[in-house]
Amino acid sequence: MKKRNLIPIVASLVACLAVSQTAVAEELALFAGPFGTGSYALGNAIEQISKKADAGVNVVASESPGLVFNVRKLAKEPDLKTATFTPYTTGLGYLAVNGLKPFKKKHPPAKLIANYLLGSVWLATFDPEIKSIKDLAGKRVALGRPPQILWTVEPELILSKGWGLHDEITIERLGTKPAAQALLDGKVDAAIIGGYANVSSGEFKPSPQTAELMASGRTLYHIPWGKDAVQKTMDSGVGINHLSVPTGAVAGMDAPMNGFFDAIAWVAYPELPDETVYNLTKMIIDHVGEFKEYHALGKLMAPGTLAYGWKPENIHPGALKAYREAGLVK
Template sequence: MKIASNSIKRGLAIGAIALAAASLSQGSALSQETTQINLISAPFGTGSYVMGSALEEISKKSDIGVTITHSESPGFVFNIKKLDNEPELKTNTIVGSGGGVQGLAKAGVEPFDKKYPGFKLIANYNLNSSWLATLDKNIKTIEDLKGKKVAVGRRAQINWAIQPVAILRDGWGLSDKDVNIQYVGTKESVDALLDGTADAAIVGGYIDPVSDRMMLSPQTIEFLASGRNPHHLDWGADMVTKAREAGVSMANVTIPAGVDPTITEPMAGFADSVAWMVAPEFPEEVAYKVTKLILDNIEKFGEYQATGKLMSPKGMIYGWDPEDIHPGALRAYREAGLID
């Protein structure tokens, strides 16, 4: 009985130690609670959706104390309206957005029904650039499009329709009477050029203006692989600037020669940010941690999406002024020496 009694005592002692360890572990876990953040991006299958999923997975493998849960959305316009309708989301939600759509929202112009407050930048994850191509040898500049049919993306597409049309109108001064704009879609636009129902069509891709690296969009690659010999039209740096000053947000960039064999000279173009953004109410410390997470893991995004290989630290803030960046993110960029 004495041996049994001692065994019981030893068992109780071990149990007490285990219980104390578990309690200590639980207390430690509680002291390092993870902040849960939502991310709504864009429709399933888009590049923005894939990049959002990448950020979620990278956050879950990190130990920064912030976990991101990603879900799809109908698109960037929807994201702005959703946070306006559900203000409680402003403190815990990152959204897919960009400079172009932000400018339209703040101005309250189509596709928006009123003026919406602006978001603050966390980081660009893509920069989209597009221009016009033609198969007509007589069309050498944008001015030669007078009286011609120009196929672009759908009306609500910022990069593939709204911004290019703004350069035509506000930059080059070409009205609806001068140019017949056809809003058909990105793939449909190059199809129209190939079958002769359009004289020029929108093409383009994704660019890192810091390194001059570029990746063409799928429909552009398909078009250029058709064996035809297109001529690419230079937007003109001054015309891009005019369109921006008229109210449509975009940045000047140079399309590098050689991104395709048919692009033999650098072209003046524009770029629009495709970015993760937050409301001003978003917590500063969380914004700081998320931005640091992206900076520290920037090389990993290329493992999820080809365009992720174009990400660069300086590219994450390209086209934005410091006042457009969330204070928490700004602190991370200043620590990294990217902003004075």
């Protein structure tokens, strides 16, 4: 047989091999968050990375109404759990497992695959006389929308469980951008602000409405939650953790501030096979530096942040294997 006749045969074999390799890649559904959110953007990023990584998994991300909706959908359609992962937060987990609002029943705990953001929020004011949470008694405070875990539910839990002042403060649940505007308009005395942290580098990225307040030209005064109040809230079972917001993270912050973070993560239920989760997590570890190519928030992702704040027993066994191999979890 002449050599030139071998060329199409070899080419055909290579093509067949490529098709075979593509066929064995397991397809995983990701219920990302609403369009325009960090969860949606980074969900799209992990889909694109999976298409290039040849890691044995092919992620198909789709927009969803939100994280609470995702938990409810997986509960109603449990067969989806064998091939689906979802955005989640530790605070959301506390509410879901205990059957607290906005949930009407208890849900089994989900297991970590990887953090993609560490969210931290606190209250700010233009009033220099408001220096502590206790100074907010009798005043008006604007938070996010009622279902928002980080921007509404967890701050209310700290005001209640950490400070015991929830009933003495007028809470207005407006949404993140309207809360900032209400503060600018003088309609409230304090409003929720914050952003996202990279605990490995110390970098902090303010949220959009926080950046708008910073650009207003007015002096922002930051009201720390306080280490003791955060610890009391944690001791009650709420899934948050301590975080010191670094100096200069936001205009007017001239010293580190005791606060908290909620891990915003991709999780799965135990029904998702260990080997599948191992391949997915290893892909995230190996390609974590590429997320910044798809969204600015990806700059806050690093190997040291992927399992930060989670106990080994709360990490999916497949993910735990990948983290231990990479030396990221003991």
